[in-house]
Amino acid sequence: MSTTLHWGIIGPGRIAHKFADALAYCDHNQLVAVASRSQQNADAFASRWQLAHAYDDEAALLANPQVQAVYIATPHNYHYPAAMRALKAGKHVLIEKPACVNAAQFARLCELAEQHDCMLMEAVWSRFLPYVAQAKQWLADKRIGEVQSIQSSIGIAFEHGPEHRINNKALAGGAMLDLGVYALSLSQFMLGQSHTAIQALGKLSADGVDESVMATVQYSGGQLAQFATSIVSQQQNALHVYGSEGTITLEPRFWSGSQVSLQRGDDIQTLTLPWAHNGFEYQIEDMARCILVGKRQSDVVPHRDTLAVLTQMDEVRRQIGLYYGDEFEKV
């Protein structure tokens, strides 16, 4: 392959701009095409980022042989069909989180990725951030002894109307898929184990999405991870890893911060580890590196972790009575 990876973006919304900004920062990566359902939106995005190709049709982008990798940045319910088509077209795929609406969809994508010899990764950008890497290193070094449990919250009092994606059941909205996924994915990342039990209680909004959820996951080593998530209240948004000899805390905004602290008794060490650019650059560089050396999944966001988190979210949704409907959950 060329030493420069050529990217296309499907879904030129807010998150796509952030991705394009990060990609422009990364050597050996180039954004060349965008597809939207609206030619006007595609043109505006292409103009902003100086792209050669702007399509009002995802198929046209996938038919462009110059595009090697695709970043899918649509609302959640479009991730699966878009990723499926991209893999069938032989493109490497990075999907914004959550990778799919449910675990069965992602399992099918894993099959397709293997069949078509494509890299497939969920864009859990937080896992790559320097302060999260520092927390992982402290855990590996047993600086807090044996890990006992994790407690976190991720709640934002959005004031969007019912038509907004986050409140819209027809766009697979709600707290779990948008916010709770970070708590589950980072807990999974810290513990590196399979789950053995899940419990969830939640409250659905008048619009039918989960506005508040509290859940606990038990892992195979007996560790517990508990989190709260909400789209109607501002929460602490910290993540604490409690060990037998201390605590590691990521805060504020544990999923997109730069600060991590290690507490042992009364001694607290706090490190601020900023991002190189806007934080998305690390996942882009990891994806490109994997492709370059012929890997088809990332060690940082392996398929099994994405599957585990989606399986956990499926069970949380089952327990709180949230099903998005056959149209969006089909495989």
Place this chain on the structure above:
Amino acid sequence: MSTTLHWGIIGPGRIAHKFADALAYCDHNQLVAVASRSQQNADAFASRWQLAHAYDDEAALLANPQVQAVYIATPHNYHYPAAMRALKAGKHVLIEKPACVNAAQFARLCELAEQHDCMLMEAVWSRFLPYVAQAKQWLADKRIGEVQSIQSSIGIAFEHGPEHRINNKALAGGAMLDLGVYALSLSQFMLGQSHTAIQALGKLSADGVDESVMATVQYSGGQLAQFATSIVSQQQNALHVYGSEGTITLEPRFWSGSQVSLQRGDDIQTLTLPWAHNGFEYQIEDMARCILVGKRQSDVVPHRDTLAVLTQMDEVRRQIGLYYGDEFEKV
């Protein structure tokens, strides 16, 4: 009645000394007797607090007509039989938390209290503290809008050996009854509602007690309260009440602190409201006031709240597989 309430203490351990210290601070309350299983311990306690009566037998204390009210400060499993005998002897009873090992026991004590026209209260001293009263006032004033949820943790890395009360199943040890009770009782106090669902996951120690528990309670208004508790890891030990317009936080050590904060957007107001003495004085004064005016339960710790919390703990223990045995759970 005399305007001075005369007290006896059963179980002269560490907590009894704290209680005696607070009682000495309170006008219109006087400690006159102590009972222990050991005459030596009773004598030492009586000498320290200049008490007229020191017994090696609880029955002797209960037979003393001068004793009007009894504070039960034994290990948990002795609360119920001691309180039962005290009520039958016509004494007003304040029982260290948890009031009993299970809800059925406390329901029986409520019957006895009514039959014998005695005041009965669980010593949930935290509910009376000034900073908790401030939090309740902010809630009543809707300063954080509609309450959505509560998240708390109460974990202390004890380093006691297996023989210590906290690790000893034969003394009804473990995290829930000793620590988790505060999270449940203060959540109940903040929300003032009945529960509709409870979920718990936990890990039992080699000694058979709960060393870590994570649980969520759903209340009748849809609110959720989630907590973590542990006797093997130091936790954050904060309690956050999340509302639609802000957050109220009790920290550090939400059950025995003096600091409370109100956050609305970026605006944070923090108040430090110290105790008059050691914090136990408020429950003593409330008990004496209730008795003076002929009340038989406290508005701050009503029987229904103690029953609710014990019912929640029964369900938590059932889900994590912790039963102390017929000897201690019998009614």
